[in-house]
Amino acid sequence: MGLAVAEAYRVLRPGGLLLDIHPAAAPMRLELWTQRDRRASEPPADPAHYERRPLGDLASGSSQDAFAAATSALAAAVRAAQRGFQPAGRLEFDYRYVFDSLDELTGYLEENEELGLAGDGLLEQALLALQSALAPARLVLIQPIVATGLRKP
Numbered sequence: 232m233g234l235a236v237a238e239a240y241r242v243l244r245p246g247g248l249l250l251d252i253h254p255a256a257a258p259m260r261l262e263l264w265t266q267r268d269r270r271a272s273e274p275p276a277d278p279a280h281y282e283r284r285p286l287g288d289l290a291s292g293s294s295q296d297a298f299a300a301a302t303s304a305l306a307a308a309v310r311a312a313q314r315g316f317q318p319a320g321r322l323e324f325d326y327r328y329v330f331d332s333l334d335e336l337t338g339y340l341e342e343n344e345e346l347g348l349a350g351d352g353l354l355e356q357a358l359l360a361l362q363s364a365l366a367p368a369r370l371v372l373i374q375p376i377v378a379t380g381l382r383k384p
Contacts, residue, residue: 232304236381240308240316243383248319255323255375256299258288259345261336261353263360264329265368283371286356289348305379319380328372333358336370 239249264281308316330336337354340346357370 232301233307236304236308236316240383245383247383249316249381249383250378251301251305251381252376252378253301254294254298255377256295256302257375258291258295259348259375260288260373261286261349261357262371262373263357263364263368264371265364266366284360286360286370287353289345289353289372290350292345292348302377302379305381308381315384316381317384319382320378321380322378324376324378326374326376328374330370330372333361333370336372339372 236249243249263284263286264278265284267280267282309318328339330339333354336357337346337349340349361368361370
């Protein structure tokens with residue numbers, strides 16, 4: 232990542248902006264969102280319309296080390312005299328993946344080779360939570376994201 236940041240600095244014009252968006256080095260979280268407002272949209276767009284119940288975190292994976300390294304490389308680009316980027320902003324937010332069933336969730340995790348990170352206990356808890364919901368409910372996988380802007384002076 233350090234080489235990519237250096238190359239971005241080389242090709243940017245003065246005043247140019249490097250924008251990086253990548254997952255944070257935090258585990259994904261699984262929640263049950265139960266509809267409490269009839270105005271709730273499909274899929275859940277406004278969390279205020281849902282009762283949110285945390286079910287647990289997925290286990291840490293090897294990709295989290297790469298995400299931490301990316302964050303460190305961007306911070307180093309600001310500190311390094313030869314790259315001299317200036318911070319232009321940083322934002323952390325949650326990206327939500329919404330699933331109507333446990334099968335949809337496990338299919339997604341399997342396609343992305345992350346099924347093992349969920350663990351049997353968390354998946355069983357998700358199934359029981361869906362089955363016991365008294366209103367329409369969905370499983371929501373939450374991925375913390377970091378967006379960083381760096382400006383070339």
